[in-house]
Amino acid sequence: MTHFDRTWTTQPEAAALVASTLDDTLATVPEAQALASRLRDDIGVRLIDILDYISLPEGSNVSAFVDAGWEPDAADPTVLRNPTGLFPVVLARGQGLVIAFKVEYVHEFVAAQGLSAPVEGAMHAPFRRVRFAEAGGVAFDAIERRGSRGFEADDPSAATLRAAQLHLQTFRTRRRSFDSVAAGYDATDAMVAAAVADLGQDWACWLWLRAEREYWESRNSAGRLQKARQDAHGIGWANQDHHTYDSSREWFHRCVGVLEALGFECRELFYAGDAAGWGSQILEQPAIGSVIFADIDLAPDELDIDFAHIELEPLPFLRRAGLWCGLHGESMFESGINHLECMYDHERLARQLEGEGVAFMQPFSDFPHLYQALTEGEWWPVDPARVDALEAAGYITAEAAEDFRLYGSIGSHLENLERNDGFKGFNQPGIDGVLRAIDPRKNLVGA
Numbered sequence: 551m552t553h554f555d556r557t558w559t560t561q562p563e564a565a566a567l568v569a570s571t572l573d574d575t576l577a578t579v580p581e582a583q584a585l586a587s588r589l590r591d592d593i594g595v596r597l598i599d600i601l602d603y604i605s606l607p608e609g610s611n612v613s614a615f616v617d618a619g620w621e622p623d624a625a626d627p628t629v630l631r632n633p634t635g636l637f638p639v640v641l642a643r644g645q646g647l648v649i650a651f652k653v654e655y656v657h658e659f660v661a662a663q664g665l666s667a668p669v670e671g672a673m674h675a676p677f678r679r680v681r682f683a684e685a686g687g688v689a690f691d692a693i694e695r696r697g698s699r700g701f702e703a704d705d706p707s708a709a710t711l712r713a714a715q716l717h718l719q720t721f722r723t724r725r726r727s728f729d730s731v732a733a734g735y736d737a738t739d740a741m742v743a744a745a746v747a748d749l750g751q752d753w754a755c756w757l758w759l760r761a762e763r764e765y766w767e768s769r770n771s772a773g774r775l776q777k778a779r780q781d782a783h784g785i786g787w788a789n790q791d792h793h794t795y796d797s798s799r800e801w802f803h804r805c806v807g808v809l810e811a812l813g814f815e816c817r818e819l820f821y822a823g824d825a826a827g828w829g830s831q832i833l834e835q836p837a838i839g840s841v842i843f844a845d846i847d848l849a850p851d852e853l854d855i856d857f858a859h860i861e862l863e864p865l866p867f868l869r870r871a872g873l874w875c876g877l878h879g880e881s882m883f884e885s886g887i888n889h890l891e892c893m894y895d896h897e898r899l900a901r902q903l904e905g906e907g908v909a910f911m912q913p914f915s916d917f918p919h920l921y922q923a924l925t926e927g928e929w930w931p932v933d934p935a936r937v938d939a940l941e942a943a944g945y946i947t948a949e950a951a952e953d954f955r956l957y958g959s960i961g962s963h964l965e966n967l968e969r970n971d972g973f974k975g976f977n978q979p980g981i982d983g984v985l986r987a988i989d990p991r992k993n994l995v996g997a
Contacts, residue, residue: 558975560919561635564618565971568637572598575649575690581683582649582690585663593779594899599969600652600788601638602693603701608644615640629701635972641701648689654786656680656694662784671703674711676753679703692784697752699837714753717745721761726883734883735804742811751813752837758812759840763787765886772908772925772964773890779902787892791967792841794888795881796871799862802846805882806858809833809842816858817841820976821848827869831858832976843976845888847872868945876940877932877959889924891965896921899966910966915977921968922977927960957995 576583576597586597606612612620612630620630620640630640638650653659656669656678663682671678676698682690696714698704706714720741728734745754767773780786797805806816814833821829829848834841847869848857868876878885900910900923908925915922934955941951 558635558973560971560973561619561632561637562971564620564632564635564637567614567618568601568604568972569598571604572601572649575647575688578686578688579683579690580685585682585690589783589785590895590898592902593776593783594894594896594902595780595783595785595789596893596895597651599893600785602650602652602695603639603641603648605641605643605645605648605650605701607647607687610642610644610647612640612642632972635974636969637972646689647687648691650679650691650693652788653692653694653784654788655784656692658781658786659692659694659784662782672705672711674714675703675706676756677701677703695756695838697750697754697756697837699752710749713748714757717749717754718757718761720745721758722764724761726765726879726886728883731798731801731804731880731883734880735801735808738808738882739804739811742808746811751811752835755812755814755835755838755840759793759838762793762887763790763890766890766962769886769930770890770928770962770964772903772928773962775906775908776892776899776903776964787890789892789894790840791891791893791969792843793890794843794845796845796874796885796888797880797882798872798875799846799864801880801882802844802857803859803861805844805880806831806833808882809844813837814842818975827867828871829857845871868940873940873945874959876945877936877954878930878961879936885961887962889963889965891922891967893967893969896923896966896968903966908964917977919970919973920975920977921966923966924963925966926963928962929958930961931958953995 576586589595589597615630619632619634621633623629623631628641628643630642657673660669660680665680665682667681669678669680674696676696677700678694680692682692684690724741725737728737742754742758745757767777777787795805812835814835817832817834819829819831827847829846829852831844832841833844844858846857846862847865849865852862865872874888875881875885881887903925904910910923910925913921913923932954937951937954940946941948946954
């Protein structure tokens with residue numbers, strides 16, 4: 551089977567090492583300390599959550615990082631990565647003490663922060679960098695990655711940059727409504743294959759996710775509000791953690807196929823048991839560092855099959871994912887992603903957004919190492935023809951059908967996530983609870 555079960559654990563020693571390194575450097579560079587305070591106090595974003603790499607000066611002892619779990623990269627021993635959790639890369643190249651943090655678009659960060667420093671890397675290139683501040687032998691750099699795995703700017707040809715922009719526009723404007731789901735996947739497969747052929751999986755994947763987030767933002771007011779707040783500081787969605795796709799059973803293998811063509815790899819499997827009736831294939835794109843939560847309805851006897859890569863037959867019932875797709879369309883097409891989850895100081899974000907009129911559901915994970923809470927769902931109208939088909943097939947009652955026709959149903963969310971101690975996993979019991987809570991049948995207006 552290509553998915554596997556993995557138990558992620560907290561890594562307090564590694565997390566403490568990163569935190570102390572960051573604190574020491576912030577104390578040396580007042581401008582960086584001020585930025586960290588602004589991000590936290592204004593938009594709920596912690597600088598530690600968007601760190602990309604720590605470059606150590608010549609003569610530094612890397613043993614503390616090695617002892618805490620960092621390992622030399624097989625291709626370059628001066629690059630150390632920690633596979634046990636979410637941590638920045640450590641560079642042992644003797645190029646000075648540099649803290650590099652992620653922004654979505656360097657040129658927007660430069661404008662938002664009023665910087666005059668030159669930007670390394672051409673506009674729209676896979677790797678760009680700008681020096682934000684430096685003092686006392688410590689520097690802070692803002693970097694933009696579009697699927698790049700490197701640490702130096704490389705300027706692609708004008709033709710390649712043009713191709714990247716054209717593929718982004720193709721993803722942004724792609725057709726999402728088809729006469730059949732099969733035709734939709736055929737067209738999407740071809741579109742993705744063309745982008746990968748021109749740019750490679752990693753760059754194509756970055757462009758794809760950018761377009762997917764933009765489509766989600768167009769249908770989610772909480773997402774638009776928070777994106778504007780983060781754009782005011784120039785970081786965009788640099789703090790994104792994962793995107794959630796819902797799929798009907800029959801087309802799940804095609805959904806996974808698109809994601810795998812973009813370089814996502816099956817990471818672990820969630821299955822909540824007989825009563826819940828759902829399963830998730832978690833995928834990760836190694837270069838992007840982004841995760842996909844792909845949800846479907848599952849029967850009790852399907853736990854031990856590779857459901858991500860075979861065509862599943864319809865069930866006589868619809869659980870949450872199947873009904874959501876029946877009402878709104880597949881996440882890969884009409885409906886877009888169910889929610890975007892980003893990393894925050896969860897208390898600050900909740901307080902800030904609630905002050906802007908955005909309400910949150912009860913958290914479904916509330917631990918020292920993991921907090922997760924969804925905004926109350928964006929309410930979408932539902933095409934009555936979709937409701938008619940669901941009712942005729944016996945998937946919903948007449949009462950529920952009339953409610954969906956008249957009032958619509960919950961569509962999408964923004965998720966407030968806080969991770970500590972490098973924890974990279976999720977809370978399956980909590981997810982089960984929130985999926986039950988957002989089942990369209992649990993949120994009928996006329997009930």
